[in-house]
Amino acid sequence: MIRKKVDTVAEALEGIQSGMTLMLGGFGLCGIPENLIKALAASSYKNFCCISANVGVDDFGLGLLFGTQKVKKMIGSYVGENQEFERQMLSAEIEVILTPMGTLAEKCRAAQMGIPAFYTPAGYGTEVAQTKEIREFNGKNHLLETAFASDFSLVKAWKGDEAGNLIFKGTARNFNPLMCGASKITVAEVEELVPVGSLDPNQIHTPGIFVDRIFQGDHYEKRIERRTVQNT
Amino acid sequence: MIRKKVDTVAEALEGIQSGMTLMLGGFGLCGIPENLIKALAASSYKNFCCISANVGVDDFGLGLLFGTQKVKKMIGSYVGENQEFERQMLSAEIEVILTPMGTLAEKCRAAQMGIPAFYTPAGYGTEVAQTKEIREFNGKNHLLETAFASDFSLVKAWKGDEAGNLIFKGTARNFNPLMCGASKITVAEVEELVPVGSLDPNQIHTPGIFVDRIFQGDHYEKRIERRTVQNT
Amino acid sequence: MALTKNQIAKRIAQELKSGDYVNLGIGIPTLVANYVPEGIEVEFQSENGILGMGPFPKAGEEDPDLINAGKQTITPLPGASYFDTALSFGMIRGKHIDLTVLGAMEVSDQGDIANWKIPGKLVKGMGGAMDLVASSENIIVAMMHTNPKGESKLRSACSLPLTGVRCVKRIVTNLAVLDITSDGFLVKEKAPATEISQIVKATEGSLIVPDYVPVMKLD
Amino acid sequence: MALTKNQIAKRIAQELKSGDYVNLGIGIPTLVANYVPEGIEVEFQSENGILGMGPFPKAGEEDPDLINAGKQTITPLPGASYFDTALSFGMIRGKHIDLTVLGAMEVSDQGDIANWKIPGKLVKGMGGAMDLVASSENIIVAMMHTNPKGESKLRSACSLPLTGVRCVKRIVTNLAVLDITSDGFLVKEKAPATEISQIVKATEGSLIVPDYVPVMKLD
Numbered sequence: 001m002i003r004k005k006v007d008t009v010a011e012a013l014e015g016i017q018s019g020m021t022l023m024l025g026g027f028g029l030c031g032i033p034e035n036l037i038k039a040l041a042a043s044s045y046k047n048f049c050c051i052s053a054n055v056g057v058d059d060f061g062l063g064l065l066f067g068t069q070k071v072k073k074m075i076g077s078y079v080g081e082n083q084e085f086e087r088q089m090l091s092a093e094i095e096v097i098l099t100p101m102g103t104l105a106e107k108c109r110a111a112q113m114g115i116p117a118f119y120t121p122a123g124y125g126t127e128v129a130q131t132k133e134i135r136e137f138n139g140k141n142h143l144l145e146t147a148f149a150s151d152f153s154l155v156k157a158w159k160g161d162e163a164g165n166l167i168f169k170g171t172a173r174n175f176n177p178l179m180c181g182a183s184k185i186t187v188a189e190v191e192e193l194v195p196v197g198s199l200d201p202n203q204i205h206t207p208g209i210f211v212d213r214i215f216q217g218d219h220y221e222k223r224i225e226r227r228t229v230q231n232t
Numbered sequence: 233m234i235r236k237k238v239d240t241v242a243e244a245l246e247g248i249q250s251g252m253t254l255m256l257g258g259f260g261l262c263g264i265p266e267n268l269i270k271a272l273a274a275s276s277y278k279n280f281c282c283i284s285a286n287v288g289v290d291d292f293g294l295g296l297l298f299g300t301q302k303v304k305k306m307i308g309s310y311v312g313e314n315q316e317f318e319r320q321m322l323s324a325e326i327e328v329i330l331t332p333m334g335t336l337a338e339k340c341r342a343a344q345m346g347i348p349a350f351y352t353p354a355g356y357g358t359e360v361a362q363t364k365e366i367r368e369f370n371g372k373n374h375l376l377e378t379a380f381a382s383d384f385s386l387v388k389a390w391k392g393d394e395a396g397n398l399i400f401k402g403t404a405r406n407f408n409p410l411m412c413g414a415s416k417i418t419v420a421e422v423e424e425l426v427p428v429g430s431l432d433p434n435q436i437h438t439p440g441i442f443v444d445r446i447f448q449g450d451h452y453e454k455r456i457e458r459r460t461v462q463n464t
Numbered sequence: 465m466a467l468t469k470n471q472i473a474k475r476i477a478q479e480l481k482s483g484d485y486v487n488l489g490i491g492i493p494t495l496v497a498n499y500v501p502e503g504i505e506v507e508f509q510s511e512n513g514i515l516g517m518g519p520f521p522k523a524g525e526e527d528p529d530l531i532n533a534g535k536q537t538i539t540p541l542p543g544a545s546y547f548d549t550a551l552s553f554g555m556i557r558g559k560h561i562d563l564t565v566l567g568a569m570e571v572s573d574q575g576d577i578a579n580w581k582i583p584g585k586l587v588k589g590m591g592g593a594m595d596l597v598a599s600s601e602n603i604i605v606a607m608m609h610t611n612p613k614g615e616s617k618l619r620s621a622c623s624l625p626l627t628g629v630r631c632v633k634r635i636v637t638n639l640a641v642l643d644i645t646s647d648g649f650l651v652k653e654k655a656p657a658t659e660i661s662q663i664v665k666a667t668e669g670s671l672i673v674p675d676y677v678p679v680m681k682l683d
Numbered sequence: 684m685a686l687t688k689n690q691i692a693k694r695i696a697q698e699l700k701s702g703d704y705v706n707l708g709i710g711i712p713t714l715v716a717n718y719v720p721e722g723i724e725v726e727f728q729s730e731n732g733i734l735g736m737g738p739f740p741k742a743g744e745e746d747p748d749l750i751n752a753g754k755q756t757i758t759p760l761p762g763a764s765y766f767d768t769a770l771s772f773g774m775i776r777g778k779h780i781d782l783t784v785l786g787a788m789e790v791s792d793q794g795d796i797a798n799w800k801i802p803g804k805l806v807k808g809m810g811g812a813m814d815l816v817a818s819s820e821n822i823i824v825a826m827m828h829t830n831p832k833g834e835s836k837l838r839s840a841c842s843l844p845l846t847g848v849r850c851v852k853r854i855v856t857n858l859a860v861l862d863i864t865s866d867g868f869l870v871k872e873k874a875p876a877t878e879i880s881q882i883v884k885a886t887e888g889s890l891i892v893p894d895y896v897p898v899m900k901l902d
């Protein structure tokens with residue numbers, strides 16, 4: 001069995017450098033690699049290009065990287081809900097590339113799976129299509145979209161083992177499994193690192209081959225962005 | 233909740249017609265829709281185009297469809313191990329299109345996922361590439377491969393519920409999840425049809441939206457093609 | 465009397481058919497889930513990765529690992545499933561979602577939709593909207609007939625950056641139900657106590673008004 | 684004395700490095716799993732959908748739902764996982780597999796490989812071989828140096844339909860270990876009690892023989 005466990009966040013992030021492209025799992029504040037983001041925000045590295053669905057809120061999630069001005073380019077899909085990000089975007093301190101969410105997900109998967117490019121109808125006829133090749137299949141126009149190329153994937157899972165196998169929980173799964181193995185190095189933090197052999201091979205969402213380093217995170221805050229409850 | 237349960241194999245196959253294109257899950261004799269194949273073999277329909285990884289053995293699996301001369305075209309990847317199929321192929325009674333196994337899997341997924349086409353390096357420089365568009369990405373040549381178009385997907389799962397949710401077992405998963413929702417109609421037979429709500433939403437391999445009809449199969453033979461044991 | 469947002473949602477809920485898988489956008493569309501007619505079995509998908517989405521949780525039962533695409537806490541119904549976002553958009557792109565309901569800033573009389581960007585103002589991003597409108601077979605727009613400035617949102621051409629082209633099938637506004645036809649917006653129903661002249665005045669794009677326009681039934 | 688098939692497998696097993704994910708083809712390659720050196724931790728993938736493949740089951744413990752790509756019954760090791768065939772080939776295409784070992788009918792001195800089809804004879808299909816050779820960074824071919832007719836399988840150009848082009852890195856035959864270089868087959872090691880002249884005679888393609896060729900170590 002190939003072991004992927006590292007003991008510290010520092011070890012998990014070894015090799016990271018300013019200017020690198022990072023994929024960050026999570027959707028909003030749900031399923032985000034809290035420990036890794038905090039460590040990046042506290043680090044001396046900067047000028048990252050970040051690929052992530054959203055940008056967190058001002059004081060949590062990916063927002064911690066904007067608050068510490070670590071990001072020079074953001075590739076995402078929906079970037080509301082973070083005022084500091086807004087400010088940096090409007091003042092052109094940060095470059096922003098907006099991508100349809102399904103295309104974003106599939107571009108991550110393509111990188112993971114060695115598919116260099118694929119066609120999708122999303123964005124045809126919009127400004128997203130302006131720089132893209134258009135091609136008709138089955139009477140419908142599609143855009144050519146290419147796989148992302150990135151240096152580090154930072155993801156969060158619910159359970160994992162030392163072989164790097166991951167299981168996600170609920171909608172905290174989101175982009176996380178698609179980013180595993182989609183960068184040169186994939187780091188996974190998990191809420192619970194379990195002994196090898198205790199995960200049912202049939203229930204593993206992401207096989208360990210897609211994960212290079214795994215560690216048990218701590219102090220998970222798991223903040224809720226929009227607590228919404230039934231009227232009673 | 234949307235219910236997909238049907239009570240009989242006949243109901244499950246309603247609408248099937250001679251000349252249709254069928255996707256059949258399974259790899260060799262592992263994870264094959266035994267009940268559906270038997271019903272097709274016993275039916276009056278014929279001239280099917282079948283998409284499946286392999287062709288079974290003479291008297292079991294997909295072989296039952298060749299034995300009853302139901303197939304006029306076979307799209308597969310590895311077609312050894314079936315003598316009647318060999319005979320029909322060599323005598324040109326049947327048209328055979330051989331496809332790299334990973335490309336076959338991805339063409340199924342593409343159909344399921346609404347990706348009309350994608351690029352893959354598999355087969356570049358070989359006769360598989362002869363009729364394909366070639367394109368370079370990242371200094372490497374790739375073939376353009378398109379999604380399959382088919383009428384019925386016939387798959388087999390381990391457990392399923394009336395909402396059509398499926399869980400597969402071991403390597404019997406193989407092509408089955410990729411074919412769900414990849415045809416106009418998807419029929420799933422399961423070893424165990426469980427009450428809705430008894431499957432953990434986190435462990436479902438194929439959400440019910442990809443399945444149109446589900447039924448509990450019976451008399452599963454689950455024949456082993458190459459029983460191989462340790463020397464002791 | 466123009467419809468309230470809840471009444472728009474209620475009217476749209478009448479479009480639901482048993483067996484429909486439905487994706488509801490943020491805003492008025494979200495309210496549609498509250499008005500599923502008796503005896504109609506549908507399942508709601510949220511594009512971040514759940515099928516079989518149920519009501520909001522009871523206070524104290526919120527799970528941070530269970531949210532919808534609007535980042536609200538949710539609950540699963542029996543038969544629900546969770547999946548990654550690529551599979552989720554596979555459901556959308558692969559035309560497995562039967563009905564998409566979303567809001568819009570503008571819709572053209574050819575069915576183009578603009579709902580993601582106002583140049584010069586803050587851009588929040590398209591999220592899943594471009595994927596949804598590019599692939600859904602049945603798209604209903606839920607919106608007010610005019611914007612806060614009183615300008616028509618039903619136009620001969622969208623003035624804002626597009627989300628998708630020739631994709632909207634039907635619009636339900638506070639004033640009317642309209643279908644997109646080759647000749648423009650066809651008035652199918654009007655809101656209670658609403659004059660056709662109000663609808664005409666509030667519509668900038670080509671409008672077809674049949675001789676008889678029934679009043680929406682909301683109860 | 685030329686190597687047996689088991690000895691070829693044993694020599695190839697020396698190429699395994701700790702941390703390698705390995706895909707073994709049918710035939711001699713399958714035997715490699717029997718010779719993993721002490722202290723080397725590798726995991727075997729089978730492309731139908733398992734990572735962490737272990738030994739064949741004990742008699743009576745065969746599970747029809749657990750087979751490898753050669754359709755043989757197998758067992759999982761601790762840390763194993765099962766997945767669909769698209770994810771499996773994603774591992775291969777995405778270059779997550781570190782080493783691929785497969786058999787061949789012919790290899791050219793530029794690293795082309797032919798291993799799936801003999802025109803006019805029965806065609807069994809390429810299975811996963813074309814995906815594997817198109818994407819693997821490190822491909823070792825395990826084969827006899829000559830075919831049953833005594834013809835060289837190491838050729839200036841493959842006469843049979845190709846499986847992939849310029850992809851093979853190393854060949855281990857019953858006579859030698861050879862690397863593919865820009866100048867052709869470079870003899871790296873020879874089998875015990877084998878003369879260089881035998882290797883020269885059995886090789887049709889460009890062959891580079893260094894002044895000193897060490898003898899393979901097999902124990």
